[in-house]
Amino acid sequence: MVNPLQIISLGAGVQSSTMALMAAHGEITPMPDAAIFANVGDGCEPQEVYDWLEYLKTQLPFPVYTVSNQNLREEQLKLRTSKKTGNVYARTLIPAFIDGAGILGRKCTADHKVTPLRKKARQLAGIHGRQCKELKVIQWLGISLDEIQRMKVSIELWQEFRHPLIELRMTRQDCLDWMKSHGYPAPPRSACSFCPFHSDKEWMRVKASPEWESVIQFERDLQAIVDKQTGTARLSGLPYLHGSRKPIDEVIFKPNRRDEQRDMFADECAGMCGV
Numbered sequence: 001m002v003n004p005l006q007i008i009s010l011g012a013g014v015q016s017s018t019m020a021l022m023a024a025h026g027e028i029t030p031m032p033d034a035a036i037f038a039n040v041g042d043g044c045e046p047q048e049v050y051d052w053l054e055y056l057k058t059q060l061p062f063p064v065y066t067v068s069n070q071n072l073r074e075e076q077l078k079l080r081t082s083k084k085t086g087n088v089y090a091r092t093l094i095p096a097f098i099d100g101a102g103i104l105g106r107k108c109t110a111d112h113k114v115t116p117l118r119k120k121a122r123q124l125a126g127i128h129g130r131q132c133k134e135l136k137v138i139q140w141l142g143i144s145l146d147e148i149q150r151m152k153v154s155i156e157l158w159q160e161f162r163h164p165l166i167e168l169r170m171t172r173q174d175c176l177d178w179m180k181s182h183g184y185p186a187p188p189r190s191a192c193s194f195c196p197f198h199s200d201k202e203w204m205r206v207k208a209s210p211e212w213e214s215v216i217q218f219e220r221d222l223q224a225i226v227d228k229q230t231g232t233a234r235l236s237g238l239p240y241l242h243g244s245r246k247p248i249d250e251v252i253f254k255p256n257r258r259d260e261q262r263d264m265f266a267d268e269c270a271g272m273c274g275v
Helices: 014-024 047-059 072-076 108-125 145-150 172-181 200-207 212-224
Strands: 005-009 034-039 064-068 079-081 088-090 137-140 159-162
Touching: 005 014, 005 108, 014 047, 014 172, 034 108, 047 064, 064 108, 072 108, 108 137, 145 172, 200 212
Parallel strands: 005 034, 005 137, 034 064, 137 159
Antiparallel strands: 079 088
16 A cells, blocks of 8 residues: 555644644654645735745645636626526625625635645545545644644545644744744744634735735625625525624724634634635
């Protein structure tokens, strides 16, 4: 039996970055065969995320592959026409808050992180066809001890998830301390600038960033497509990026707010967002 490939699911966040760099230093073994970064599309994450990725490439002794499945922002705003009925509808991708009640279903992580990562891992492992019953890939996920609830077990027979930071009992703060002690700068936070799962503290950071105006425009564009839909799979009300269901530029953010935003870690899909 050939040893399975050791592949890192690489985000730009501190946990994922620390895991990759610890492997480069030989502190986590075996040495990975590759790392894969899923790019959700230009204009979705801050430029500092992409700058950090380029920096990481210069620090890692194994190849880093970037994969993508179209642009998340553009896909969310795209209107589609049903081949069966001719109705116009918008596909649900991000978990925006709906005016009245509830939130939209969530497909962003699955479609724009998990799927392209899995596809590239299968390619690197030489897996063809739908069925593969032999373990081919050990996928490393950057989940720290304080996020242990995000751990999941792979449903694929060819793939096994590994959580090196949890094996080492490392928290996010431990990762920051490791980076500092080894002379590395603190990585940026890796998440879409318009993610509805942001805490108020994170929204305050986004508001102070160059991405803020584009976030305001994205929400307005998202709301504008509601009136253009004629299909049954339509948005049932105006979508908002904040749980208060107010325009994002009118929200007064409170860093200690605990009741309105969803818990991102509780809903995260196997740590693929790289936060």
